Amino acid sequence: MKAAIAFWAILAKDMRNYYLKPPNISWGIIFPVSWTLMFFLRSRGAPMDIKDLLPGVMAMSVLFGTTSMLAVTITFEKRHRSFERLLLAPIGLNLLMLAKTSGAITFGVINSAVPIVLASFLVDLSGTTWLTVLPAVLFIAMSSTFLGLFIAVSVSEVFEAQTFSNFFRFPMVFLCGLFLPLGDLPAVIRPLSYVLPLTYGNDLLRHAFLGAGVLNPAVSWVMLALFTALLFAMSIRNAKRSWIS
Amino acid sequence: MTSAVLDVRDLTKHYGDVVAVDGVSFRVGAGEIFGFLGPNGAGKTTTINALTGLVDPTGGEISVLGLAYPGHISEAQGHIGVVPDESNLYGEMDGFGNLCFCAALYGLPRRVREPRARELLDRFDLAEVGRRPFAAYSRGMKRKLTIAAALIHRPQILFLDEPTTGIDVASARQIRRLLGDLNADGVTIFLTTHYIEEAERLCHRIAFIVAGRIVRIDTKESLLAEADGSSSLLLALDGNLEEGARLLGESFPDIAIARNPEGNLLLTAADELELLPLLQRLNEGGVKVYEARIARPSLEDVFVRVTGIEAREMKAAEGRGRG
Ligand SMILES: Nc1ncnc2c1ncn2[C@@H]1O[C@H](COP(=O)(O)OP(=O)(O)OP(=O)(O)O)[C@@H](O)[C@H]1O
Numbered sequence A: 001m002k003a004a005i006a007f008w009a010i011l012a013k014d015m016r017n018y019y020l021k022p023p024n025i026s027w028g029i030i031f032p033v034s035w036t037l038m039f040f041l042r043s044r045g046a047p048m049d050i051k052d053l054l055p056g057v058m059a060m061s062v063l064f065g066t067t068s069m070l071a072v073t074i075t076f077e078k079r080h081r082s083f084e085r086l087l088l089a090p091i092g093l094n095l096l097m098l099a100k101t102s103g104a105i106t107f108g109v110i111n112s113a114v115p116i117v118l119a120s121f122l123v124d125l126s127g128t129t130w131l132t133v134l135p136a137v138l139f140i141a142m143s144s145t146f147l148g149l150f151i152a153v154s155v156s157e158v159f160e161a162q163t164f165s166n167f168f169r170f171p172m173v174f175l176c177g178l179f180l181p182l183g184d185l186p187a188v189i190r191p192l193s194y195v196l197p198l199t200y201g202n203d204l205l206r207h208a209f210l211g212a213g214v215l216n217p218a219v220s221w222v223m224l225a226l227f228t229a230l231l232f233a234m235s236i237r238n239a240k241r242s243w244i245s
Numbered sequence B: 001m002t003s004a005v006l007d008v009r010d011l012t013k014h015y016g017d018v019v020a021v022d023g024v025s026f027r028v029g030a031g032e033i034f035g036f037l038g039p040n041g042a043g044k045t046t047t048i049n050a051l052t053g054l055v056d057p058t059g060g061e062i063s064v065l066g067l068a069y070p071g072h073i074s075e076a077q078g079h080i081g082v083v084p085d086e087s088n089l090y091g092e093m094d095g096f097g098n099l100c101f102c103a104a105l106y107g108l109p110r111r112v113r114e115p116r117a118r119e120l121l122d123r124f125d126l127a128e129v130g131r132r133p134f135a136a137y138s139r140g141m142k143r144k145l146t147i148a149a150a151l152i153h154r155p156q157i158l159f160l161d162e163p164t165t166g167i168d169v170a171s172a173r174q175i176r177r178l179l180g181d182l183n184a185d186g187v188t189i190f191l192t193t194h195y196i197e198e199a200e201r202l203c204h205r206i207a208f209i210v211a212g213r214i215v216r217i218d219t220k221e222s223l224l225a226e227a228d229g230s231s232s233l234l235l236a237l238d239g240n241l242e243e244g245a246r247l248l249g250e251s252f253p254d255i256a257i258a259r260n261p262e263g264n265l266l267l268t269a270a271d272e273l274e275l276l277p278l279l280q281r282l283n284e285g286g287v288k289v290y291e292a293r294i295a296r297p298s299l300e301d302v303f304v305r306v307t308g309i310e311a312r313e314m315k316a317a318e319g320r321g322r323g
């Protein structure tokens, strides 16, 4: 009960103080909206094209909405030492990290709704397997957030957090089959795609919207779960080493 | 000291080659005000951080309220309050919001934390600024709110890292009074300071810490009693302080010699100081003495003698450290 109160307080504060602040909301909305529009305009409104682009745009919105936000907020709180408050609270590091990441995850999931809403005006989404969409988005949000956590633990300055996030996520846009089919990637760099969780999340979304992906969904679920758990465990381990040193 | 609420044995902390804390052991009983007194870089903050779970010690054992670290840190953290050397509340949140947030971190439900936050704002004379963002507080207000935040969950032990450094005399006095009241209510207090007067005024027991080691630990009364037996002498010289200190230091190795800002030499010895030999030695060395005066024995004398550090040096270092 006490832990639940602490968890909720941390999540609510982050939502209020960071994620739902106007500049961030506008970034969270403008970014997916402009990418969506750009791609949709390029496809000249051909219905199949829009549906084909939707999974990639969603995956990218989630990726960009989560990774740097978490890395930046944690680095910011560490700089201002308010992060110490959280480390002094009688909750374990695992719960603290879950609370800190829940805000970013929620924000990422909300971000993914923007392209869906836009697309729903332009194409018929009735054939979509929504039961796959939600967990897939959730997994993408979790793995991207934990990637952000991993970055936050590794840096000490806000600008480093930003740079480091971009270092990961821009290549991911190309490597994870978001807009470029995995099969079109040169064979030498294709192995990289398979060690990035976004590849699996994106493929699941393609199954859900288009009924066709290149990977076996069962494999994708397992890989996503593994990556999520692994990134979280690594972040916790590193956090113990670098924050309580 | 039948029930130790803090029990620290051989606490050591290395940062690479730097030995921040070097085998520190002490116990603090329930209801005590215990002070760590030492100069900059002595290892005070590192020790507090180890006791509150922010630093992972290199060696040694810590138990807080009978809860052994590191296994029971979280549990212990529920019963301790921490006031860090610099305020660490959220600048963008107001005073009331900060207190409520801290209360929630300790699991206090809303119906408890809001009245508790108001009560503390009142107690610390901050009710009027309760709705102002923390970033807009003055330094003294910040420190008071930080103490209030540390008390929100009614901790049994309160840790304070230099609670009155950098704030004005009136606020410092108010804080000391509040700490006294808290202690009267049964809260055990562990504080660090480099103000000797503060340690003397507040603490029941004091540890002198220098370069990561405790060089002396005793009750204030015993330390002062020691000062009573000793004697202190102020000598006003004709300006040649260096030479005077050198001459006396060579001839009277048992006397601790310090310089005060007024340009006098402060001599302290464990027993009666004989004036005549001192004057003779200075005279032989060609140093003139204008005035010799008996000084009131204080904790400062004991500190200077035990640590070899002048109180003035600690203050000067603080001035440099804080700009
Ligand atoms: N994170 C760290 N990395 C490396 N060295 C450190 C670290 N923290 C403290 N130290 C070193 O350990 C020693 C003790 O530092 P500490 O902050 O505990 O001293 P202090 O008694 O609190 O001093 P002050 O009065 O200036 O606050 C110092 O030499 C300091 O430089």
Ligand SMILES: [Mg+2]
Binding pocket: B044, B045, B046, B085, B161
């Ligand atoms: Mg310190």
